Amino acid sequence: MNFDITNIRKDFPVLSQQVYGKPLVYMDNGATTQKPQIVIDTINKLHSKQNSSIHRGVHYLSEQITEQYENARKIVQEFINAEFSQEIIFTSGTTGSINAVAFSFGEAYIKPNDEVIISEMEHHSNIVPWQMMCDRKHAKLRVIPISDDGELILDEYRKLLNSKTKLVAINQVSNSLGTVNPIKEIIDLAHNAGAKVLIDGAQGIQHGKVDVQALDCDFYAFSGHKLYGPTGIGILYGKEKLLFDMPPYQGGGDMVECVSFEKTTYNSLPFKFEAGTSNYIGAIGLASAIDYVKAIGLENIAAYEHKLLTYATQKLMQIDGLRIYGNARNKISIISFLVGNIHPYDMGMILDKMGIAVRTGTHCTMPLMDRYEIEGTVRASMVFYNTFEEIDKLYDGVVIAKSMLE
Ligand code: PLP
Numbered sequence: 001m002n003f004d005i006t007n008i009r010k011d012f013p014v015l016s017q018q019v020y021g022k023p024l025v026y027m028d029n030g031a032t033t034q035k036p037q038i039v040i041d042t043i044n045k046l047h048s049k050q051n052s053s054i055h056r057g058v059h060y061l062s063e064q065i066t067e068q069y070e071n072a073r074k075i076v077q078e079f080i081n082a083e084f085s086q087e088i089i090f091t092s093g094t095t096g097s098i099n100a101v102a103f104s105f106g107e108a109y110i111k112p113n114d115e116v117i118i119s120e121m122e123h124h125s126n127i128v129p130w131q132m133m134c135d136r137k138h139a140k141l142r143v144i145p146i147s148d149d150g151e152l153i154l155d156e157y158r159k160l161l162n163s164k165t166k167l168v169a170i171n172q173v174s175n176s177l178g179t180v181n182p183i184k185e186i187i188d189l190a191h192n193a194g195a196k197v198l199i200d201g202a203q204g205i206q207h208g209k210v211d212v213q214a215l216d217c218d219f220y221a222f223s224g225h226k227l228y229g230p231t232g233i234g235i236l237y238g239k240e241k242l243l244f245d246m247p248p249y250q251g252g253g254d255m256v257e258c259v260s261f262e263k264t265t266y267n268s269l270p271f272k273f274e275a276g277t278s279n280y281i282g283a284i285g286l287a288s289a290i291d292y293v294k295a296i297g298l299e300n301i302a303a304y305e306h307k308l309l310t311y312a313t314q315k316l317m318q319i320d321g322l323r324i325y326g327n328a329r330n331k332i333s334i335i336s337f338l339v340g341n342i343h344p345y346d347m348g349m350i351l352d353k354m355g356i357a358v359r360t361g362t363h364c365t366m367p368l369m370d371r372y373e374i375e376g377t378v379r380a381s382m383v384f385y386n387t388f389e390e391i392d393k394l395y396d397g398v399v400i401a402k403s404m405l406e
Contacts, residue, residue, distance in 0.1 A: 003296070003297075003300045003303075003304055003384075005304075005384075005385070005387060008296070008384065008385055009385050009387075011036040011037055011038070011292075011385075012034045012035070012036055012037075012385055013037060013040070014026070014034045014035070015034060015385060018355065019352075019355045019357075020352075020353055020354075020355055021355075022354055022355030023355055024355050024357065025354075025355055025356040025357065025386075025390045025393050025394065026357050026386075027356065027357060027358050027380040027381060027382055027386065027390070027394065028357045028358060028359045028379075028381060029226075029381045029382065029383040029386075030175050030203060030226075030334055030359065030363070030379060030381030031359050031381070032225045032226060032231070033206065033225065033226055033227065033228045033383060034228070034385070035228060035229070035230070035289070036228055036289070036292050038288055038291075038292050039228060039229060039230065039285050039288050039289045039292065042284060042285055042288040043230060043281055043284075043285045046065070046068075046281050046284060046285070047281065050064060050065055050068075051065070051281070052064075052065050053065075053277055053280075054066045054069045054277075054278060054280045055254060055271075056253075056254075065280060065284075068280075068284045068287075069278070069280045069283055069284060070085075071287065072283040072284045072286065072287035073085050073088045073090070073270070073283070075287040075290050075291065076088045076235055076286070076287065076290065079210075079290045079294070080205075080210045080211065080212050080220065080235075080237060081210075081211040081212060081213050081214070082212050082213070082237055083213060083240070084240050085270075086240060086243075086268070086269040086270045087237055087238055087239065087240050087243065087269075087270070088235060088236075088237060088270060089235070089236040089237075089238065089243070089270045089273045089274060090233060090234075090235065090270075090274055090278055090279065090282075090283050091221075091233075091234045091235065091236050091273075092232055092233070092234055092279070093223040093224070093225070093231075093232065093233070093234035094125055094200060094201070094202040094221045094222055094223045094226075094234050095125040095129075095223075095234075096234055096236075097219075097221035097222075097234050097235065097236035098125055098126055098129050098169070098198065098200065098221050099129045099249075100236055100249050100273060101129075101198055101219050101221075101236065101238070102129035102130055102132065102133040103129075103133070103249040104246040104247055104248065104249040104273075105167065105196070105219075105242075105246055106133040106136065106137055107246075107247055107249075108245060108246050108247055109166055109167075109196075110133060110134075110137040110139050110166055110167075111137065111139070112137065112138035112139065113138070113139065113140065113164060114137070114139040114140070114164055114165075114166045115139060115140045115141075115142050115160075115162070115164045115165045115166065116130050116133070116134060116139060116140070116141055116142070116165075116166060116167045116168075116169065117142045117143070117144060117157070117160050117161070117165055117167070117168045117169070117170075117190075117195075118130055118141065118142075118143055118144070118168075118169050118170065119143060119144040119145075119146065119152055119170055119171070119181075120143055120144065120145050120146045120367060120368060120371050121146055121150065121152070121171065121174040121176065121177060121179065121365065121368050122169070122170070122171055122200070122365070122367075122368075123171065123175055123200065123202065123363075123364050123365055124364040124365070124366070125200070125202075125364065126169055126170075126171060126200045127367065130167075130169060139166070140164075142160045142165075143367075144156055144157045144160060144170075145371075146179075146368075146371065149326075149327040149328055149329075150174065150177035150178075150179045150325065150326040150327060150328045151179060151328045151329070152170075152179075152181055152182075152186075154182070154185070154186075154189075157186065157189065158189060161189060161190065161192075161193040161195065162193065163193070163194065165190070165193050165194070165195040166195055166196065167195055167196050167197070167198065168186065168187075168190040168195050168196070168197045168198070169197075169198040169200065170183065170186055170197070170198075170199060170200065171199070171200040171201075171202070171203065171204070172199050172200065172201045172203065172204030172205075172210075173201075173203035173204045173207065173332050173334075174203070174326065174334075174365075174368075175202065175203045175334070175363055175364070175365065175381075176325070176326065176334075176336055176362075176363040176365045176368055176369075176377065176379065177325060177326025177328065177331075177334070177336060177368070178309075178326045178328070178331040178332050178333070178334030178335065178336070178381075179326055179328035179330070179331060180204075180328065180330040180331060180332060182330075183199055183204075183215060183217070184214075184215055184216075187199075187215055187216055187217050188216075191216070196218040196219070196242070197217050197218050197219070198217070198218065198219035198220070198221065199215070199217045199219065199220045199221070200221055201220050201221060201222040202221070202222055202223050202226055203226065203332065203334075204222070205222040205226070205227055206226055206227045206228070206293070206301075206383070207298075207301065207302055207305060207332045207333075208298055208301075208302045209298045209299075212237050217237075218238065218239050218242055219236065219237060219238045219239075219242075220235075220236075220237040221234065221235065221236055221237075222234060222235050224282060224285070224286040224289065227286070227289055227290070227293065228289040228292060228293060229282070229285050229286035229288075229289030229290070230281070230282045230285040230286060230289075231282075232279050232282050233279045233282030233283055233285070233286050235286075236273070240269065243269050243270070243272075243273070244269060248266055248272050248273060248275065249273070250273075250275040250276070251264075251275055252275035252276040253275065253276055253277070254267065254271055254274055254275060254276065254277070254278070255267050255271055255272050255273065255274060255275040255276075296384065300384075301383075301384045304384050305332065305333040305382065305383060305384055306333070308333045308382045308386055308388070308391065309331060309332065309333040309334075309335070309382070311388055311391055312333070312335055312380065312382065312391045312394070313335060315391055315392070315395045316335060316337060316394075316395060316398065318395075319339065319395070319398055319399060319402065321339050321340040321402070322337055322338070322339045322398070323337060323338050323339075324336065324337050325337065325338070325372055325374070325377050333381065333382040333383065333386075334379060334380070334381045334382075335379070335380045335381075335382075336363075336377040336378070336379045337377060337378055337379075337380075338374065338377055338378065339378075339398065339401075339402050340402070340406055342401070342402065342405045342406065343375070344360040344361065344375070344376045344377055344378045345360050345361070345376075346401075346405050347360065347378045347398070347401050347405070348360035348378055350397070350400070350401035350404060350405070351378075351394070351397045351398070351401060354393070354397045354400070355393075356393060356394055356397050358378050358379060358380050358394075359378075359379045359381070360376060360377070360378050360379070361376040361377075362375075362376045363376070363377070363379055380394055
């Protein structure tokens with residue numbers, strides 16, 4: 001497909017609006033992405049014509065929507081190249097997926113003095129669930145340090161791995177630094193030590209092809225809303241054998257086979273992990289977002305976003321006193337920065353008045369901010385619907401804000 005930015009932007013109705021009388025420049029895609037019309041239409045149609053609860057009905061609407069829901073699972077399976085569709089669990093998002101593993105895997109496999117490895121650049125969603133699990137199970141949390149450039153120090157990782165390591169939980173891409181981590185190497189090293197690996201793909205899935213079988217990861221988690229799909233839906237991929245042996249982490253309807261007051265037996269995979277009425281509208285909406293992304297082509301997306309990153313880095317670095325946090329050799333189009341002593345909130349608020357949406361603060365990575373001894377950063381996160389002209393506007397905006405605030 002020809003990568004035509006003008007046409008692509010037309011697919012996203014949010015982008016064509018003005019804020020404070022200025023054209024919106026949306027560079028907060030790390031937090032959430034905008035939705036193409038096809039996703040909006042799909043959800044609208046589901047609500048206006050096709051809505052019915054899945055799995056439990058014998059009537060027309062219920063059967064139709066159940067088919068769409070299970071088809072959505074297959075679309076996700078194919079998208080990440082999972083071996084079986086029952087390895088795809090619909091959750092509420094990356095956070096929901098990680099908590100599911102922290103509880104279920106934790107209950108089954110973590111014993112006192114076992115160890116779990118995370119890294120210094122994790123999102124709170126990939127820190128706190130493990131801390132809670134370690135507290136419950138009297139296990140230890142170990143942390144891989146990073147270099148000043150924002151890369152994992154793999155030699156330190158190797159030293160942390162030992163026979164007590166039961167799980168390694170690492171993000172594929174850092175939401176604050178843009179670093180792309182060498183997850184294949186991390187997975188292989190963990191497996192050699194006998195540990196399982198969860199990959200937090202919240203910032204990875206939308207920027208390039210993910211193949212869970214080639215990676216050989218044990219779990220992979222991501223959110224629909226960061227992949228141009230709806231909020232409140234996410235994916236937990238887990239290897240079938242592991243999921244089969246893990247206990248359910250929530251009880252309720254749909255996850256059971258037979259219930260009596262004496263004893264309950266559980267449903268098979270994947271339903272064992274999908275208690276209650278699922279977010280079927282979200283799941284089907286996510287499938288339409290995946291179809292949309294596939295039609296543009298993940299290779300085209302990655303190539304264009306790389307150009308945006310190179311251009312934005314060169315441009316912003318021309319600003320006197322601007323420091324970029326996250327200078328890894330392998331990065332996606334996220335630029336976290338500070339200018340002189342200007343507080344990130346002040347910078348963000350002035351950019352906002354110019355119509356430029358960036359995120360300011362700790363980006364849910366407080367330990368990472370502590371590592372750099374800063375309160376937070378200004379984060380511009382760009383995706384394939386951003387333009388070079390928008391980067392020029394960001395540059396101009398930062399220059400103006402700097403002249404006002406210094
Ligand atoms: N992990 C990373 C790396 C993230 O960037 C985010 C969200 O920003 C999450 C996890 C949590 O995602 P969600 O809030 O969609 O569950």
